[in-house]
Amino acid sequence: MNGFAAAAAAETSGNFQRARELYLQLLQTEPRNAAALHRLGVVELRLGRSGEAVALFQKSLAIAKNLEVYLDFGVAMAGLCRWDAAATVYAAALRVAPESVDARYGLALALHSQGRPQDAEPHYRRVLATHAHLGEVHNNLGVALFSLGRTAEAAEAHREAVRLDHGDSTAWGKLGVALHGLGQVGEAEAAIREAAGLAPQIVENWYNLACLLDADGRSEAAVAAGRIAVALDPAGPANWLALGNAAQAADRRQEAWRAAAAAVRLTPSDPAARNNLANALRSLGRLWDAVAEYRAALALQPDFPVAEVNLALALSILCQPEDALTVLRGLIARQPLSSDAWLRMGRVLVEAVRPDLAVAALRTAVAIAPGDPEPHADLAMASTMCDRSAQSAEACRRVLRLAPDHTAALGQLIHQQRALCDWRDLDRLEALLLQRVRDGADGVSPFELLSCDSTLADQQAAASRWAAAKSRDAIPAVRPAVSSVDRCLRVGYLSSDFREHAMGHLMVDALETHDRSRFAITAYSTGMDDGSALRRRFERSMERFVDLRRHSDADAAAAIAADGIDILIDLTGFTTFSRTAILAARPAPVQVNWLGYPGTLGASFVDYILADPAVILPGEEMFFSERVVRLPDCYQPNDRRRAIADATPSRADCGLPEDGFVFCCFNSSYKLTPALFDGWARILTAVPGSVLWLYAGNPQVAANLRREGEARGLDPRRLVFAPPLPHAEHLARHRLADLFLDTLPYNAHTTASDALWAGLPVLTRRGTAFAGRVAASLLLAVGLPELIVDGRDDYEVEAVMLARSPDRLRALREKLARNRPTCPLFDTPRFTRNLETAYRAMWDIHRSGSAPRHIAIAADGTAGPVETN
Template sequence: MGTHGAPNHPGLRLNLAAAELEIGHPEQCAIHANEALQIAPRMAGAHAMLGHSHRLRGQHAEAAQAFQRAEQLEPTEGEHPYHAALMLDDLGRLDEAQRAYSRALQLNGNNGAALSQRIFTLRRLCDWSELDLLSARLRTAVAGGMSGITPFGFLAEDASAEEQRHCAETFAATIEMQMAPLRRQLAFNHPMPAADTPIRVGFVSNGFGEHATGLLIVAMLEALKSGGIESHLYATAPSDGGIIRQRLEAAGTVHEIANLTLAAQAQHIHADNIEILIDLSVYCEGSNAKLFALRPAPLQVNWLGYPGTSGAPWMDYMLADAVVQPDHLRATTSEKLVRLPRCFQPSDTSRSISAAPSREDCGLPAQGTVFACFNASYKINPQTFNRFMSILAQTRDSVLWLLSGPEDANQRLLDQALLAGIAAERLIFMPKLPHAEYLSRYQHADLFLDTLPYNAHTTASDALWAGCPVLTCIGETFAGRVAASLLLHAGLPELVTEDEAAFVALAASLGSNREALQLLRHHLEQQRISGSLFDMAGYSSDFRRAVQAMSARRRIGRPAADVDIQ
């Protein structure tokens, strides 16, 4: 027994708890942590260890409480408020989370994770009071190679594609160092499949259900079912049992790996002889980066979920298109590029649009132009919001319809509108709704106003499918070019503007031209029937050719290389 000879030594109990946590046994970890606390109730490390055991079991409220207790007992240790902030963030208690991140930063100014997460949380809250100073500090930290800065949150900063690559490479380097010992221990080898073997493609995500990922890929996977490709879906989150999940289960083989350790997940994928493994999350929520760093497949691909380069040595390819990844941005991507001849983002073309409630029931005025932006709150920055206010100022009787944000975000936007001279009643907030109900609201939206530097992605696709035209301003990063790709492939290049002034001018012009708006809606109705953007049979054919090109190079002994699918 590990405590034999020193039964009343709390440090030994804590060591046992740490060992159990390391091998993925959170229940045993909690037992030993509680034993330590029975001996030494004010032992901060034991409270923190208990927090980690709750975290691994998904008990975020209990974890937050444990970390906060550790902070009370050891107020000079910055890790305690940082881990408390992560749990509060997961619980949606964002203002509490950003204050805990702030305390962590006061104790350790080099905590890149706390810095980037605090800024991202403030963006979600539309709290811009410290944003300029914090954003400048973050970009300086990225340039200096500070570790821990989360690449996903950095996409919302007004940074270049070069800076985004540097951020991703720094983040990936830490993961690479962490996972290298386990990767060497697993020592996967990848024998070459026989020439006539179907290509086994694996997709890894926590979103195989009523989630943006599931909604985007389901129709494409259904169209991909036949034709020499086996689709395997590795679900890192439990099934929600919904219709999208049922369709995905019919389109491919679903493997439940959520409850496995990282090593077991990688061994499962490797045992399935997956030739091409696609990461649908990368650095988004539910990141699979550590799993992919174990190299369970010979070819690994960054596609769809994370709109930027992974900067990771374990990622061979990025699947994109020539709009989001044009030639002049090639040097900002670490992966080899496979570019589709259409928009890289597929779409569920079987989704139905229910009848919308009345304008009055949606909180909209009976008359007047309705500009909409249903992007997440973190994508609305001060510059974007000022553009929106300029458009309202130039378009009589117009309103701006926004997705309701967390906590006090709505009130902060109303306050900003008043400062810009726009009456508060001209901003209307839509609560989060089931997908079909949300889609129906686009019947009352005249023009969707996009954000920059982080565009609408799935939301832009939703708007176009529902017949609502989207106006965008094209950026110089992947995340800022997605709406342009969607519009160009929907035959609407006129709605892609090059600068802020053109965006505002065109929005104000269209907002006062009912005939033009109706013409755009009619065009989108035709695109739903015959346009390439919503042609999932055509998409699956191009996707199949992309997979075949990647596989063929490997099977003939050639290294990964850039490929344009024609």
């Protein structure tokens, strides 16, 4: 056996060290033996001596241009990741052997690895032209095509790869990614799961599966896949990011935070990881920590719009609107066409109660992204705050054209059309809204159901879903231990309406008359200071008046808890500027829904609702998430000091006829309905010369109602409209009316109290829900039950009879005048003593360790349990 043969035999047997010795011996005698130089280079490569191998290949090629040497030389360069050199070598090989498939494929791989997929593609295709059975080549062609954005072609290439080799897990995985890019989620998932089944140890498959499932909204399944990915490769930051994103979507907040924190530890200089960590911290209520992480992300990448918008959101939640606006202005200065930035700016301005500026910002967002429903929806809300109901309604219609299932926009459209008395298509819209509530849709504001023909069950369902959504991010407040020596019950009143507002007029006297020897009263204001005399009166009448408007929900709850409040009463409910998340944090051991919202809050974190026997009937407790506490007379307080201007305007001053019966209704326009107006038209027709005096702060309301009146055969002059006036003057003009006609399904509440206080009888029709029974409660408490009717026909007949019976109407006025000084409705000290009895009963139940239960306060001021079916 000659020297070369002996060396080759050793190489073939795997004895590379012996082969090396023999090739070296041969080359000492034959230094230009090209074959020996080539094989020694291969042996050196096998022994991990790449540098020596490269030198030997070069020497061999200098003697003879041999294809096999080029191919092994190319492998050596690829092994060193010197793709440019590998490409040069393979190109040289093709000059020697243009038909070499190996050289062609090697060149394709080298070009692809250099980031030149467009140059690699034709070489892959040349290989496949003669060797179409090579699944690996199809797979690599697919990878190149995918990176070139030719996703459909990539998917076909990967399909061919798995057809040729069904067990190729890599090809299955790449096929899944391509199909996901095409939006074929089901097929993509099947392909990725096939890859994971064939190669469960490959982390890429689980990472891709986690991303696909998360994008498809299946967050729990995505979390499971993400956990496998991080278990297989805990050092891979992308796996932690995928797990964190899935956990965040699944509302697994602690796990999302841990995953995001792990990603940041692994790649502290990655701004995207910092942004994700900040998002996780924000969802945990750690807002200042979130702000720090957003700022860290922006320090790493100053031009990072997503982080800037998120930072503005966190600052807004922290009630730092100016800081949030500064961030957004900087972003908009660089990217004036960022719809996300303009949208967030609009939201910040809405939360800061600067609606005019919010409208301007949101109009810009709409102009930039006219096909996105969210800017239109926010524009609708901001327009409402500016009393631009027509603009709000049009924005809602645009939302519904873009997103027909947008239930919140549907509800708001209905409310704005009601506010405008624009009743076109209203019956159909309301029926659609109620059906969505009954189908379990989210996003329906419970307040918007009160004016619809909704049931107590409808209202409870909508309230429960609304409360759950509003309280989702609430962080439990830490309460101090209750002092055993402090016998004074600490009561907190939470409201956005300690100002010139209907609730303010009702509440102020009751708060002033609390027994300060037994109750310590704190007002927690979350609304604006309007500078009114009523606001100053609230501030003077409380032991403590705490302005929480600039506090975040979490900080506000923490402040209330730190004060050791025993019973917290929410006076806002689901009306404008409500802060449900404060209640959700449970800052007080006993929490009560009262006065601001006539219905259940549907929340597990509210224990009681204050009512009376007229507004919540026996047996209806099941429709209230709270336990019902019935006060003996009326659930509504009143202000005995409510001023009525001395001067009464003339009928001519108010546009009323000197003669003729004046029916009036000063309710908000959204409480008027087409069916109600039908009845009013029949009443006016039956009482010649009569007029209907209505409140209309918006000129469009008057125009619409005149049109509706004409459609019912009424002379438009029989509708007279009252403009806004200061409260004392508004009360004084009630003296010009003869009878107040109430609305249904949403009664007059404060408006009815105003009328009765001013001496004007109110005719009401009793409804089927809390909001439709308030006027009946008021009339019972003022001693005028004869003005309560149950049916539509009875209501219309009674209105006509009273208009035709001046003596009877005069007797009612005289009875109201006699009752007013002593009746329960306006006996605020009596009301407050009953209220305090209710608070004591609630507290005694809590202190005993018992669960909240229904309570009835008797006329003698004692409290007792209520038996329910």
